[in-house]
Amino acid sequence: MNPYTLPDHELERLLGEDVPAGDATTLALGIGERPGRLDFRARYEMVVCGSEEARRLGELRGLTATGAMVASGTPLAAGATILSLEGPAAGLHTVWKTAQTLMEYLSGIATSTAAIVAAAQRGDPDCAVVCTRKNFPGTKAAAVKAVLAGGASPHRLSLSETLLIFAEHRAFLDATPAASIARLRRRWPERAIVVEVGDLAEAQTWAQAGADIVQLEKWPVEAVADIIRQLPGTRIAAAGGINASNAEAYARAGCRILVSSAPYFAGPRDVAVTLSAL
Template identity: 30%
Template sequence: MLTMHEINRSVEQALAEDCPTGDITVESTIPADAMGSARLVAREPGVLSGIEVFAAAFTLQDNRITISKAHDDGYRFSTGECLATVAGPVRGILTAERVALNFTQHMSGIATQTQRFVDAAHEACTKHGTKEPWIVDTRKTLPGLRQFEKYAVLCGGGHNHRFGLSDAVMVKDNHLAAMKEAGLDMPAALRAIRSKISHTTTIEVEVDSLAQIPLALQGGADTIMLDNFSLEDTQRGVELIAGRARVEASGNMTLERIPDVACTGVDIISVGALTHSVKAIDLGLDWD
């Protein structure tokens, strides 16, 4: 979960980057005692995320600035809606504007993209009467912004995969190759891992063929990731696993593919595109 400590730390860094020795434009054009207000307005429809980050950018710049939120994170807004009002010293508002918008536009873009994937999976599974999988993110995030981006996924109705390498065991193809060189096959390797970790830590294994699934099950994997499987092989993989482990589908998950993959019976669909190439939502600060 995104904390105020994390918000304040990152926003302070962003403000220092953008205004290291003062805003020479506002200081040379705006009287020091000028007061005003502006509205955060949606230029296109989307899902709101980062409203507290938006507020922090202004209040950390000048604690006399006040923010009136019209909606909370997770709200689905339409074009033209006012999402918040900012009031106070004009110099502070103008100085913090870009930092505030950068965070909120990016986070709302992720929330909006996530909502599209979640809705697509829900509609397909409802239509076909199949179990609905979780739509989850990945570690394909911008360095330093992972907490913000993963929080935005939650705002869009998605779920979080592991936050980092310390959270869970995930054995991928390169791990398997390295272990094979050490003389360990997959079941033996997974059992060796299990003997070294806490009982609260889960093990996920990435497989790239149906033939690897029995080996992952023999080793006691908690989750088996079907990486870049065809639709037919994904369905077959779900049948082979038969509830003995969670099934995650991953690899090239586009909005167009999600409805079909969602109806295969998988438990989880991980989507790197929720964060790694998302388009920012167009939000503007309109002066009153």
């Protein structure tokens, strides 16, 4: 499942970071025109992500993909081939590290995401995992692709397209909760309104005011289960500290929305590379 592919201008930017003025070593050795092959393989089990970008990086430098490419979102066993590229050594050396590293980091996010999704669905098949906007700045498009490849969805793509009232917003409000909700509905009638709360009283107040989703930040499982019982009909999102070790418990407690930043901090999944002359 490939959600989308990063555009060429972004891939050119990545190549430009690593090779701003040509590959000095390959040029000085005079081997740039010799034909070769670059094979990428999963060193360990993983959910692959970024293979489409790796292939396109090669194409942008005159390389050709040979054989089948494994699409983003595909679970792979250790040792499985992801992608093979053939062409001049100059292109192979230019693309090698950028393509490898991009797949490693994105596959790390996708693999971590898939583990959280699997845990949540063991608790409740209808439980959804959504990932925050806490990706490393400048990497959003790539990070969101990895989240989608892992089976989750974005919690908030940006401040521009979501309505989420934090305590930090409420510190500036003079209006009542009901008036604040009504204002948001007038101004952004197509958007769901989410309110993050700190305790049961706040949850009840904002649910009664008409919030579509009440978000609970770092609440223990037992407290989440209790509030779900007390607020029937209100969608509850559990956030803060959600990971593969506790997602099943939150899902079993009745929470249908689990908000997580954990995948962005996952370690890369190693991609083994073989570069050989033909």
